[in-house]
Amino acid sequence: MNFWQFMSHNRTEVLEATAQHLYLVAASIALAALIGIPLGILITRRAVLSKPVLGAANIIQTIPSLALFGFLLPAPWIGERADRLAILALTLYSLLPLIRNTYAGIKGVDRAVIEAGRGMGMTDRQLLWQVELPLALGVIIAGVRVAAVISVGLATIAAAIGAGGLGEYIFRGLAMVNNQVILAGAIPAAILAIAADVGLGWLEKRLSPS
Amino acid sequence: MKQYISILLFLSALLVSCGPGRENRIVVGSKNFTEQLILGEIIAQQIENKTHLPVERKFYLAGTYICQQAILGGRIDIFPEYTGTALTAILKETPSRKREEVLTRVQSEYARRFQLAVGPALGFDDTFAIEIRGEDARRFSLKTLSQAATYTPQWRAGFGYEFMERPDGYQGLVSTYGLHFAEKPRIMDLGLLTRALKDKQVDLIAGNMTDGLIPVLDLYVLEDDKYYFPPYEAVPIVRQELLTKHPEVKAALDELAGKISDDDMRQLNFAVDGQHQDAAQVVKEFLKRKNL
Amino acid sequence: MSQSSQGQPAIEFREVCYELGSSRELLHNLSFRVDPGETLVLLGRSGSGKTTTLKLINVLLEPTAGEILVNGKPLREWDLIRLRRGIGYAIQEVGLFPHFTVARNIGLVPQIENWAPDRVKKRVEELLRLVGLDEKLASRYPRELSGGQRQRVGVARALAADPPILLMDEPFGALDPITRVELQREFLALQDRLKKTVVFVTHDLREALLLGTRIALIDGGKLAAMHTPREFLRSPDPLVKAYVDAFGAEFRDHDRPIQDRGAS
Numbered sequence: 001m002n003f004w005q006f007m008s009h010n011r012t013e014v015l016e017a018t019a020q021h022l023y024l025v026a027a028s029i030a031l032a033a034l035i036g037i038p039l040g041i042l043i044t045r046r047a048v049l050s051k052p053v054l055g056a057a058n059i060i061q062t063i064p065s066l067a068l069f070g071f072l073l074p075a076p077w078i079g080e081r082a083d084r085l086a087i088l089a090l091t092l093y094s095l096l097p098l099i100r101n102t103y104a105g106i107k108g109v110d111r112a113v114i115e116a117g118r119g120m121g122m123t124d125r126q127l128l129w130q131v132e133l134p135l136a137l138g139v140i141i142a143g144v145r146v147a148a149v150i151s152v153g154l155a156t157i158a159a160a161i162g163a164g165g166l167g168e169y170i171f172r173g174l175a176m177v178n179n180q181v182i183l184a185g186a187i188p189a190a191i192l193a194i195a196a197d198v199g200l201g202w203l204e205k206r207l208s209p210s
Numbered sequence: 211m212k213q214y215i216s217i218l219l220f221l222s223a224l225l226v227s228c229g230p231g232r233e234n235r236i237v238v239g240s241k242n243f244t245e246q247l248i249l250g251e252i253i254a255q256q257i258e259n260k261t262h263l264p265v266e267r268k269f270y271l272a273g274t275y276i277c278q279q280a281i282l283g284g285r286i287d288i289f290p291e292y293t294g295t296a297l298t299a300i301l302k303e304t305p306s307r308k309r310e311e312v313l314t315r316v317q318s319e320y321a322r323r324f325q326l327a328v329g330p331a332l333g334f335d336d337t338f339a340i341e342i343r344g345e346d347a348r349r350f351s352l353k354t355l356s357q358a359a360t361y362t363p364q365w366r367a368g369f370g371y372e373f374m375e376r377p378d379g380y381q382g383l384v385s386t387y388g389l390h391f392a393e394k395p396r397i398m399d400l401g402l403l404t405r406a407l408k409d410k411q412v413d414l415i416a417g418n419m420t421d422g423l424i425p426v427l428d429l430y431v432l433e434d435d436k437y438y439f440p441p442y443e444a445v446p447i448v449r450q451e452l453l454t455k456h457p458e459v460k461a462a463l464d465e466l467a468g469k470i471s472d473d474d475m476r477q478l479n480f481a482v483d484g485q486h487q488d489a490a491q492v493v494k495e496f497l498k499r500k501n502l
Numbered sequence: 503m504s505q506s507s508q509g510q511p512a513i514e515f516r517e518v519c520y521e522l523g524s525s526r527e528l529l530h531n532l533s534f535r536v537d538p539g540e541t542l543v544l545l546g547r548s549g550s551g552k553t554t555t556l557k558l559i560n561v562l563l564e565p566t567a568g569e570i571l572v573n574g575k576p577l578r579e580w581d582l583i584r585l586r587r588g589i590g591y592a593i594q595e596v597g598l599f600p601h602f603t604v605a606r607n608i609g610l611v612p613q614i615e616n617w618a619p620d621r622v623k624k625r626v627e628e629l630l631r632l633v634g635l636d637e638k639l640a641s642r643y644p645r646e647l648s649g650g651q652r653q654r655v656g657v658a659r660a661l662a663a664d665p666p667i668l669l670m671d672e673p674f675g676a677l678d679p680i681t682r683v684e685l686q687r688e689f690l691a692l693q694d695r696l697k698k699t700v701v702f703v704t705h706d707l708r709e710a711l712l713l714g715t716r717i718a719l720i721d722g723g724k725l726a727a728m729h730t731p732r733e734f735l736r737s738p739d740p741l742v743k744a745y746v747d748a749f750g751a752e753f754r755d756h757d758r759p760i761q762d763r764g765a766s
Contacts, residue, residue: 116597
């Protein structure tokens, strides 16, 4: 059968793998946002922390992904279930874009606006929630976008350690020397990455103050 | 404020879409070498024939760990495993030499820790096989490894990389049986070992018990009379949930108990590997032959 | 130097010094009073320290020596947030929140002071009229306004919670001369009505003469002179004269009607 017939015949399985893939990506982005955005806000308030925090996130990024997966395997609890491990690793890789973009987004707010707000008696919290975060939101979403696209790619590698997702098709197809199986994983993965990029790009534009 | 809500909704929609529900399909997995593909196919066809439930095949998964993660994650329901591998690689315990002990231990631990059912044993032991040429076995009337030990100083040995490195491999073997070879063992690819033995480049190798070429090339497997090698009995690993939902699957698998002998497995391996027959076809005929 | 009237000053500087880092002293021994209802203009060249002086009043900067009192209370005894909400602040860049409508910008302090939404709405409409803006602009965004309109919104925002004190840092500096004159006139009219205490920073002598009840000349971080507009033009002080001269011939004519506007 040709490729389309193959995909149609196996659509439930491919959709399942896609759902698993999305789960890995979404869970890790959510965690990275939960940790990274507050951290990014923190380092705008405590300048002395900005270098070490950004530096640490940077170092994590330079670790090759397969190496990080392998490194985390023996860890208790994390290493027992491959999807936990994959989510942890993907979260770590998503931290830098989120921290850095939160930091840059807030720092990039017009100084005159901040000065006016402070001068008029806004508390730091009011300034953060009513001014800085809304104005930084576009840049923060840009960070989420970068993290999402990277994660979709990294999640395919996570199948090498058993986390499932679309990468599993790719690896199986390689072992079977079967192009259709490989493509059944590779094409949806590429579509996911593009969709994330375009979708979040649209969101980024909408939330940026023009 | 509205902006935050729209983001939240977007992300939740993503997460919610990620709960994969599976219909009434049973997924049989396997690792990515021939024997595993055959076993997976046997299990799949047996279930299809006896229960008429739809079966999906997810073969060629890259190894023990991948299969284990896949079954824990619910992505597959059954896969063929070896008791020795389960004990050492997954449970990380030191193996005893007794087959029944190993099987019982794996069964109880897998049930307790993973909610996975194990067994029954399919009938063969895919452990290491120390092979010599059939003509040598007949000439010196050799049956066991202890008997062969006296002749080893005149022989050259060939082993695979993994056998040399494994704790239950080369080192233990020579110390258990007091083997001394004429020269240092030659290390080569598994696939080349059998050829090398046949062509008299080496006189003794460590292969797999179920290697299809053993009968074909007139090779003889020396008996492990000191029970050095841990047992690697082939067993199906099944998600407990599946058995609860479909008890007929258990009945179907129980029928396979002991039905595949060492020789049976070698023949099946050779049919697919050596004669390049289609695995599904080979399995179909095998099941018919065994009246399953 | 001109004496201010007796009674408690709205703002008082006592020997205030401000150092940037460990070496640069931007302000030295600054002492002066601002009386309630007067418009004190801080006049000086770029870098003279006049903006720094202004920012010390609402504690955007803190002095390294000396004391500043607002309404008789030293700044360190004030709740910062309460202090700032009682002081209107309008700067040259305006600093309108780009993601707020004009109405929301103006209503900022009332909103964070938890006024009832109705009251806020009323006040915003009132202020738009006060600064001469069409009420239809209330739902527009700052990017849709002209420079002059934005400045007016900035002033309206500073006045929103009806603070007794107003700090203005070259608010009309970025505008074209025609709009600038317009806004200066309107400021005068506003001051006549509202009688706020205003500290107004500018480098433009004409603006100072027009708007100030008194002019404080800041030079090199020190208070060089403090005069009413009339006295300023007549002062023999070399620094003052230099400033007047820099602005050209029109001011050498002593008969020009420069009114001294008294604080009342």
